[in-house]
Amino acid sequence: MRSSSSLKRDFLKKWVTSLQICSFSIRGTSVLERKKAIKLSADLAMASARKGTTCWSRALIANASKDDNNKVLIEHILGSHEYERSKQASIGSLMCNKRIRCKKILKKSFRMRRVPKKSCEPRMVIASSLAKRFIKKRTQFLRSLVPGGEFMDDISLMEETLDYIVSLRAQVDVMKTLVCATELVNCN
Amino acid sequence: MDMEVIAGTGPRSTTKMPEPDQTGLNDSLQFNEEIHHLMTAPNENASSFTALLELPPTQAMELLHHSPDLVKPALNEELLVPPNSASVERATRFSAFAPESSPVPEDSGANLDKVKSEPAETESNPNSSSLQPLLSDPTVEIRSQRPAKRKEREKKVKGSTRKSKSAAKESCEDGEKLPYVHVRARRGQATDSHSLAERARREKINARMKLLQQLVPGCNKISGTALVLDEIINHVQSLQRQVEFLSMRLAAVNPRIDFNLDSLLAAESGSLMDSNFPSMVMPQMWPEVQVNGNRQQYQQEWHFDAVHQPVWGGEEDGHNFITPENSLLSYDSSANSASLHSNHQLKMEL
Numbered sequence: 001m002r003s004s005s006s007l008k009r010d011f012l013k014k015w016v017t018s019l020q021i022c023s024f025s026i027r028g029t030s031v032l033e034r035k036k037a038i039k040l041s042a043d044l045a046m047a048s049a050r051k052g053t054t055c056w057s058r059a060l061i062a063n064a065s066k067d068d069n070n071k072v073l074i075e076h077i078l079g080s081h082e083y084e085r086s087k088q089a090s091i092g093s094l095m096c097n098k099r100i101r102c103k104k105i106l107k108k109s110f111r112m113r114r115v116p117k118k119s120c121e122p123r124m125v126i127a128s129s130l131a132k133r134f135i136k137k138r139t140q141f142l143r144s145l146v147p148g149g150e151f152m153d154d155i156s157l158m159e160e161t162l163d164y165i166v167s168l169r170a171q172v173d174v175m176k177t178l179v180c181a182t183e184l185v186n187c188n
Numbered sequence: 189m190d191m192e193v194i195a196g197t198g199p200r201s202t203t204k205m206p207e208p209d210q211t212g213l214n215d216s217l218q219f220n221e222e223i224h225h226l227m228t229a230p231n232e233n234a235s236s237f238t239a240l241l242e243l244p245p246t247q248a249m250e251l252l253h254h255s256p257d258l259v260k261p262a263l264n265e266e267l268l269v270p271p272n273s274a275s276v277e278r279a280t281r282f283s284a285f286a287p288e289s290s291p292v293p294e295d296s297g298a299n300l301d302k303v304k305s306e307p308a309e310t311e312s313n314p315n316s317s318s319l320q321p322l323l324s325d326p327t328v329e330i331r332s333q334r335p336a337k338r339k340e341r342e343k344k345v346k347g348s349t350r351k352s353k354s355a356a357k358e359s360c361e362d363g364e365k366l367p368y369v370h371v372r373a374r375r376g377q378a379t380d381s382h383s384l385a386e387r388a389r390r391e392k393i394n395a396r397m398k399l400l401q402q403l404v405p406g407c408n409k410i411s412g413t414a415l416v417l418d419e420i421i422n423h424v425q426s427l428q429r430q431v432e433f434l435s436m437r438l439a440a441v442n443p444r445i446d447f448n449l450d451s452l453l454a455a456e457s458g459s460l461m462d463s464n465f466p467s468m469v470m471p472q473m474w475p476e477v478q479v480n481g482n483r484q485q486y487q488q489e490w491h492f493d494a495v496h497q498p499v500w501g502g503e504e505d506g507h508n509f510i511t512p513e514n515s516l517l518s519y520d521s522s523a524n525s526a527s528l529h530s531n532h533q534l535k536m537e538l
């Protein structure tokens with residue numbers, strides 16, 4: 001089991017190397033550009049620290065590689081071998097996702113036809129249907145937050161969220177430390 | 189998802205199993221070993237935390253049926269798990285499934301006792317606090333196996349109280365020929381396969397929800413799935429916003445993205461596990477060992493200023509002259525005093 005510090009170390013290492021690559025291409029541009037580059041390299045470093053074991057990391061990398069500008073960066077962070085693998089994986093996962101979505105549509109249409117049970121009192125039915133609607137809305141929203149969430153079922157969504165939260169926390173910690181260090185150095 | 193189920197799992201999770209600790213201890217230690225081996229063994233990459241959540245189904249079956257020990261392949265050293273965390277993790281899982289007060293069936297009684305002794309032993313640690321370090325340990329084991337397998341395992345744990353046709357079906361899907369598990373249905377619950385499957389699904393979701401609740405701060409007191417989901421969403425959003433904000437700050441602070449992170453990290457050594465960073469510092473210090481071609485003079489002065497920050501932690505003792513790629517994971521404490529002297533000399537030369 002990797003400890004959180006080893007995760008952070010991994011992340012930092014990859015992030016540092018990718019930032020050094022970025023710096024060659026982006027010089028003296030606006031703050032927004034730099035911020036985007038920093039954030040992108042941080043996200044990619046964190047995703048690649050998972051080494052393709054989680055869905056959200058694969059989705060994040062796939063989304064990033066859609067943009068041609070990022071290809072060099074991604075390739076460097078991942079290593080070319082893994083980059084090729086991730087490209088193939090993303091194509092495969094797209095097919096899988098389409099299949100999953102079709103299945104979901106089919107399931108939904110079947111479910112509509114099932115007769116709702118009238119055995120409970122109407123109040124309970126309303127309450128439970130309300131609750132279900134709330135939950136559904138929120139899981140939809142969570143899907144939009146977690147990268148690649150639209151393609152997962154509820155159960156894996158929860159697992160991915162858990163992993164995503166842990167990774168985000170590590171990322172934030174490392175970035176905070178870096179910011180503090182930078183500002184400390186700049187003050188002196 | 190039913191609110192009642194969630195409310196139901198709440199009180200259940202706090203029940204303690206009155207098992208004697210001694211017998212439970214040995215069993216749990218052996219159990220740890222087995223889990224340990226099974227978790228680290230077959231799968232290649234770094235892993236997902238969900239392997240903590242999952243017992244391989246063979247292991248689950250063993251628990252219930254006292255089948256002979258499975259052969260364990262060799263350990264992968266990197267993935268060593270401290271026994272406590274494994275047992276704590278299991279405790280949290282089992283506490284989520286702690287059976288109700290319904291009578292324990294005779295045949296699988298002994299085995300379930302073994303299972304229950306795990307929570308007994310480890311529930312002395314408060315669950316939430318011990319889970320925190322566990323989950324913040326990168327939670328990444330072996331990639332989670334098919335949800336079907338987990339479903340089967342959960343059914344085994346609850347085996348005493350529920351009928352599980354689907355579990356038996358899935359157990360046959362594994363390579364091993366496992367017998368059917370006949371169990372009683374819970375009182376007042378439907379037993380057709382649809383509702384069983386739905387119940388199993390709900391149980392799974394609830395289990396993960398519990399974990400999420402323990403991970404996200406402030407979620408413990410909330411009951412009700414929708415509110416918990418709210419909190420989780422807020423947490424994820426706030427973390428994402430923090431990332432954005434921090435990257436904006438970093439961009440604003442530096443005209444160049446090419447931070448001389450080494451020196452910065454040397455100056456801010458405290459919070460991270462920094463034995464690696466000092467080794468990154470050294471190559472940049474020495475003009476003749478310029479690994480990165482675009483080091484300019486002002487940057488080097490900046491380095492030296494950073495070096496002479498008073499904030500040197502204990503980990504700062506290592507300095508290496510090897511390239512950053514190698515240096516990240518090694519440090520040599522013997523070079524310390526010599527290098528510091530040389531730093532002083534260089535500064536004076538400048």
